[in-house]
Amino acid sequence: MTIKYYKYKNASDYGIKSKVAKKPKKPKNLIINKFTLIKASITVGVTLKEYKDFQKEVLEWKVSNILTFIDSNNLFTIKHVSSLEQSEKNVVGYFIGMVFAQIHMQQKYNIRYLLHLKRDDIEVINAPGKSNSPDFWGLNHKSGESYLVEAKGSTVCNSKLATKPIKDALCQLKSVNQINYTYQGIVTSYSKMNSNLKKLIVATHPDRDKKIIQHIIDPEESASTTFNVNGDKIIFDYYNCLFDLIYNESFFVKKIKKIKFNVVYLAAFDCLVGLEDNIYEVILRYKDEVFRVLAEEDIYEIFTAEINNTLDNLEGRIIDIQNSNKFSVGIDGVIVLENDQNEIQEIRNINQKSI
Numbered sequence: 001m002t003i004k005y006y007k008y009k010n011a012s013d014y015g016i017k018s019k020v021a022k023k024p025k026k027p028k029n030l031i032i033n034k035f036t037l038i039k040a041s042i043t044v045g046v047t048l049k050e051y052k053d054f055q056k057e058v059l060e061w062k063v064s065n066i067l068t069f070i071d072s073n074n075l076f077t078i079k080h081v082s083s084l085e086q087s088e089k090n091v092v093g094y095f096i097g098m099v100f101a102q103i104h105m106q107q108k109y110n111i112r113y114l115l116h117l118k119r120d121d122i123e124v125i126n127a128p129g130k131s132n133s134p135d136f137w138g139l140n141h142k143s144g145e146s147y148l149v150e151a152k153g154s155t156v157c158n159s160k161l162a163t164k165p166i167k168d169a170l171c172q173l174k175s176v177n178q179i180n181y182t183y184q185g186i187v188t189s190y191s192k193m194n195s196n197l198k199k200l201i202v203a204t205h206p207d208r209d210k211k212i213i214q215h216i217i218d219p220e221e222s223a224s225t226t227f228n229v230n231g232d233k234i235i236f237d238y239y240n241c242l243f244d245l246i247y248n249e250s251f252f253v254k255k256i257k258k259i260k261f262n263v264v265y266l267a268a269f270d271c272l273v274g275l276e277d278n279i280y281e282v283i284l285r286y287k288d289e290v291f292r293v294l295a296e297e298d299i300y301e302i303f304t305a306e307i308n309n310t311l312d313n314l315e316g317r318i319i320d321i322q323n324s325n326k327f328s329v330g331i332d333g334v335i336v337l338e339n340d341q342n343e344i345q346e347i348r349n350i351n352q353k354s355i
Helices: 034-043 049-053 056-069 086-109 163-174 231-247 277-287 289-293 296-320 341-354
Strands: 002-008 028-031 114-116 123-125 136-139 146-153 176-183 186-191 197-206 212-217 225-230 252-256 259-266 271-276 327-329 334-338
Touching: 028 086, 034 056, 034 086, 034 231, 034 271, 034 327, 034 334, 056 086, 056 259, 086 114, 086 136, 086 146, 086 197, 086 212, 136 176, 146 163, 146 176, 163 197, 176 197, 176 231, 225 231, 231 259, 231 271, 231 277, 231 296, 252 334, 259 277, 259 296, 259 334, 271 277, 271 296, 277 296
Parallel strands: 002 212, 146 197, 176 225
Antiparallel strands: 002 028, 114 136, 123 225, 136 146, 176 186, 197 212, 252 259, 259 271, 271 334, 327 334
């Protein structure tokens, strides 16, 4: 299945600050299935430090939040929001915006990890007064291009998102001029001057037929604020919480086109979620006692180097198997797939015998 999205050169092209009526854009398609939706709802925002102790109940709440209001069996339409009062609709709209921005940036811009900028260990420099920063920043490791992303979402059925949230997004993106990104101990500056920083508004909402659509807007340029981001630490946090979920459950191995994934069963949604086996093994190794004698920063640098080298070798094979109605696998090595009842029963039998 697919959802439609529309691209705009700038805010005026979208219709903001323009008195001239704009011709309708020709939509493009984003390939998506139920498992893509579940995967993105799990991974979006996990680079926040608050997810360090990521409990299964929290994961299930995140997945339930999106599946309760998005009908993945009916062309990805909005549902049940008429039963909510306005503040509840705002919360649902916010999460829809975040989840679908995650899907879009990974699929269309090859961003492995959208790093959340609202972490207290990210240093903000030259902020004019109270800084209202965008949600995410992500790096395409192959092209070297990076993207500041402000995700906006709504439950209101219309042909476009309302003007106010788009104007708010413009201000949030405009406030940031540069990202200083530490990766494998080396700091690289991303800015328009260096031709390696772009900005996007990713707005998601239902159209008048209740079908989810997106608007991708490239806004105007920026002010003076700089963010210092330790990518080594954030990427470690990204995988660490997912690893803990799998490690603490009864996991088993699934093979898809000779790629091994360590997966666990989510009974609440009758599906499997997991990590590519080599990534899992890297994390397991760094959990070992022997690495605790290393300085924390050294662990992060070595860890991210191994993870990204693994993904570099896997990315082509992962992309080859992405289009399926039975699973969704990201270029970050995270997978969600349909449940095999026979396989689950075998696992249960093994677990019962071991008790």
